[in-house]
Amino acid sequence: MKHAPLYPLFAALLGLSALPAIASDATFEAVKISAGEQLFAAECRRCHATDAQHDSYGPPLENVIGRAAGSYPDYDYSVALEASGIVWTEPALRAWMADNQGFMPGTKMRHVGITDPTVQDFILAYLRSITTRDGKAIDN
Numbered sequence: 001m002k003h004a005p006l007y008p009l010f011a012a013l014l015g016l017s018a019l020p021a022i023a024s025d026a027t028f029e030a031v032k033i034s035a036g037e038q039l040f041a042a043e044c045r046r047c048h049a050t051d052a053q054h055d056s057y058g059p060p061l062e063n064v065i066g067r068a069a070g071s072y073p074d075y076d077y078s079v080a081l082e083a084s085g086i087v088w089t090e091p092a093l094r095a096w097m098a099d100n101q102g103f104m105p106g107t108k109m110r111h112v113g114i115t116d117p118t119v120q121d122f123i124l125a126y127l128r129s130i131t132t133r134d135g136k137a138i139d140n
């Protein structure tokens, strides 16, 4: 039961009193996405829209997984981010959430400091859910 230790956190985040003892991977992914959406709303949404239709102080984050850093059209990035040459893989996003200013000195994103890997997992699940290429979510 590799997922067992996450039950209390899922339950707390979602206000559930109980989860079925046996749940499929798809169910776990749906729960993670939902938890991640709430964490994103609390930690990221005030600066990041998820699509071009909404105002966004930082670059919108739809399709961010697998995207070249600093490549959102017409966004006024810092020189540090634009010149970084990195791609937003999941490990890069974890390092960024944990310590964006240490990971990339000179970025204009304020430090967020999300070091808990479980919280990072949830936010990544949500970011995966809003990342599509050719209509398909990418699996990485």
Ligand code: HEC
Pocket (backbone or CB within 6 Å): 040, 043, 044, 045, 046, 047, 048, 057, 058, 059, 061, 064, 068, 069, 070, 071, 072, 076, 077, 078, 080, 081, 082, 088, 093, 096, 097, 106, 107, 108, 109, 110, 112, 114, 123
């Ligand atoms: C206080 C505002 C603020 C908060 C909160 C914030 N960001 Fe940012 N974010 C920014 C800004 C501004 C940039 C552009 C940084 C630059 O150009 O150096 C940015 C850039 C990024 C990028 C680079 C995207 C690209 O197109 O290259 C990612 C990824 C990102 N943020 C993720 C997050 C996540 C995930 C969270 C929540 C855990 C978060 N940010 C919270 C303001 C914020």
